[in-house]
Amino acid sequence: MTLVVKIGGGAGVxxxxxxxxIARLVAEGERVVLLHGGxxxxxxxxERLGHPMRMITSPSGMTSRYTDIExxxxxxxxxxxxxxxxxxxxxxxxGVNAFGMAGVDGRLLVARxxxxxxxxxxxxxxxxxxxxxxxxxxQVNSALVEQLLSAGYTPVIAPLALSHQGERLNVDGxxxxxxxxxxxxxxxxxxxxxVPGLLADPQDASTLIQTIxxxxxxxxxxxxxxxMRKKLLxxxxxLQGGVKRVCIGSASLGAVxxxxxxxxxxxxxxxxxxxxxAIVHTPIREMVSxx
Numbered sequence: 001m002t003l004v005v006k007i008g009g010g011a012g013v014x015x016x017x018x019x020x021x022i023a024r025l026v027a028e029g030e031r032v033v034l035l036h037g038g039x040x041x042x043x044x045x046x047e048r049l050g051h052p053m054r055m056i057t058s059p060s061g062m063t064s065r066y067t068d069i070e071x072x073x074x075x076x077x078x079x080x081x082x083x084x085x086x087x088x089x090x091x092x093x094x095g096v097n098a099f100g101m102a103g104v105d106g107r108l109l110v111a112r113x114x115x116x117x118x119x120x121x122x123x124x125x126x127x128x129x130x131x132x133x134x135x136x137x138x139q140v141n142s143a144l145v146e147q148l149l150s151a152g153y154t155p156v157i158a159p160l161a162l163s164h165q166g167e168r169l170n171v172d173g174x175x176x177x178x179x180x181x182x183x184x185x186x187x188x189x190x191x192x193x194x195v196p197g198l199l200a201d202p203q204d205a206s207t208l209i210q211t212i213x214x215x216x217x218x219x220x221x222x223x224x225x226x227x228m229r230k231k232l233l234x235x236x237x238x239l240q241g242g243v244k245r246v247c248i249g250s251a252s253l254g255a256v257x258x259x260x261x262x263x264x265x266x267x268x269x270x271x272x273x274x275x276x277x278a279i280v281h282t283p284i285r286e287m288v289s290x291x
Contacts, residue, residue: 005192022154135161
């Protein structure tokens with residue numbers, strides 16, 4: 001079984017516990033690919049270096065980091081430097097032969113740089129930005145990842161992609177994980193974050209939407225606020241790429257895969273209302289064993 005796990009880069013993600021669970025999976029012979037974000041550390045470094053981060057909102061309401069050349073350099077320091085090497089070291093301490101890399105290595109992730117980025121000003125006008133170094137992934141070197149997995153390594157991937165012109169680009173970690181999961185024909189994509197999953201009311205954890213049929217995902221997009229919109233978009237792209245199941249949550253890795261968060265699945269789901277609270281009871285031990 002191949003499992004792609006994305007560890008969020010925001011504050012409050014239980015990274016240490018997730019790493020321990022990944023180590024147990026690998027020890028049991030499962031193939032795990034780990035991707036990560038880096039938003040919180042990037043924000044911290046940006047402040048320390050006197051280049052505060054700037055968020056932009058597209059006309060469609062999607063928020064993202066404005067990545068000028070200085071921000072790109074800081075982002076690379078955070079994700080490909082500190083976070084990636086720290087995760088590799090933690091996994092090595094757990095007996096996992098982790099292999100750290102960024103998407104620029106071996107042309108792992110190739111993306112199209114956005115020629116222009118449209119951002120809404122506070123006054124409601126559309127602003128055109130031309131110096132933004134963000135991209136949309138178009139190619140994944142799945143053969144490279146397969147070679148590493150076959151050789152007994154656990155890939156740990158930082159969300160930096162290579163443009164067709166050879167530039168480094170900031171790519172969204174959730175969508176990068178989705179692209180890798182689709183390219184590997186992964187059994188599942190698990191997005192570990194700092195919120196319980198998709199909430200009908202973002203201020204009320206009891207409104208967790210636990211199960212979403214893949215063919216109805218569009219109808220749930222209106223519930224997604226802030227970064228959750230990118231996670232659902234990534235989930236949609238993974239499912240369209242052939243991944244059967246996407247799980248989003250903040251509990252333990254095993255609990256989230258077992259339905260503790262939001263599960264989006266192509267499997268038939270019975271009696272699912274618009275704001276579902278039903279869990280798909282597919283025993284996770286058929287997919288992975290967390291002991």
